[in-house]
Amino acid sequence: MSAPTLIAGSTDTPFAIAGRTLRSRLMVGTGKYRSPDEMVRAIEASGAEVVTVAVRRVNLNRDSDDGVLPHLDPSRYFLLSNTAGCYNAADAVRYARLARAAGFNEWVKLEVIGDQDTLLPDTAALLEATRTLVADGFVVLAYTNDDLITALRLEDAGAAAVMPLASPIGSGLGLLNPYSIRTIKHRLSVPVIVDAGVGTASDACITMEQGVDGILMNTALAAADDPVRMARAMRLAVEAGRQAHLAGRMPRREVAVPSSPSVGMLE
Amino acid sequence: MTEQRATGREGVIPVVNGEERTVAAGSTIGDLLRDLAVSADAVVVEHNREIIRDRERLNTMVLATGDSVEIVHFVGGG
Numbered sequence: 312m313s314a315p316t317l318i319a320g321s322t323d324t325p326f327a328i329a330g331r332t333l334r335s336r337l338m339v340g341t342g343k344y345r346s347p348d349e350m351v352r353a354i355e356a357s358g359a360e361v362v363t364v365a366v367r368r369v370n371l372n373r374d375s376d377d378g379v380l381p382h383l384d385p386s387r388y389f390l391l392s393n394t395a396g397c398y399n400a401a402d403a404v405r406y407a408r409l410a411r412a413a414g415f416n417e418w419v420k421l422e423v424i425g426d427q428d429t430l431l432p433d434t435a436a437l438l439e440a441t442r443t444l445v446a447d448g449f450v451v452l453a454y455t456n457d458d459l460i461t462a463l464r465l466e467d468a469g470a471a472a473v474m475p476l477a478s479p480i481g482s483g484l485g486l487l488n489p490y491s492i493r494t495i496k497h498r499l500s501v502p503v504i505v506d507a508g509v510g511t512a513s514d515a516c517i518t519m520e521q522g523v524d525g526i527l528m529n530t531a532l533a534a535a536d537d538p539v540r541m542a543r544a545m546r547l548a549v550e551a552g553r554q555a556h557l558a559g560r561m562p563r564r565e566v567a568v569p570s571s572p573s574v575g576m577l578e
Numbered sequence: 579m580t581e582q583r584a585t586g587r588e589g590v591i592p593v594v595n596g597e598e599r600t601v602a603a604g605s606t607i608g609d610l611l612r613d614l615a616v617s618a619d620a621v622v623v624e625h626n627r628e629i630i631r632d633r634e635r636l637n638t639m640v641l642a643t644g645d646s647v648e649i650v651h652f653v654g655g656g
Binding site (some may be wrong): 340341342343344350363364365366367368369371377378379380390392393395408409410412413480481507527528529530 | 616620624649651652655
């Protein structure tokens, strides 16, 4: 796949986390696809470089292998392991360390979930796990809610990126609070990557228009009728939203302003 | 499975991924992985809560009854 072609005048500052420049502002997950082949083609169409994976027990009583690595070329994609399913700091730290022992990198998408129904984060435990993992040399990308204060505390704790949600994981409800996301982006120095809740391309575009550095999504692709086509749409939407943000939108007005001259009309 | 050849006093019973498994006394974690047809390079092993980052050690770590062994890998996730 060729590098994204930028239209003349659409240059952007490089997107980097912890000193590593990334070629795409779209990051994607690998869960819930109907088949490994569909997953591979969707990831390729998304143009993503960072691809998330989860740590689970090897199923020792089954012939089929649910491992994802046989399908993903680690030289082509940057694997970002998550701590999904962890409900306390100690478990999240354990999963992060298991992932690191796989030997790919020291990055972790840190999730510490606080509630089964909403999968919203336990922010106190998240902060505790962030401090522990940063002290242990990890590059922590912290999945959090859209709360500014928590985002600031995560940055203080050494998170390399903060990942506020657009809406709950897997909900596809889109960006529920653009103001919060905008505020978090304005106030943080580390990259802000919106993680979770994006449902379709317009959601991704609106999210990027808030000025955030990137988006991570999974279900929006995997649960689409055509994941490969949706991946392509998301790639374009992320790029469009980014360019619109950089372009600077026109002011909103409560009254109409004609686009055509009001002089020179016929008698 | 190892149950047929390692039973009774000759066997030890570690807990592997949450299930008791009988293996021959003297078996290492490396032996266990080979019995399970699991490639050590494709997994990460945790033994009694210690993550074994140096895979060479798997071939020297002898299992005992009650040992906890977790064998994990990467699966699809978001």
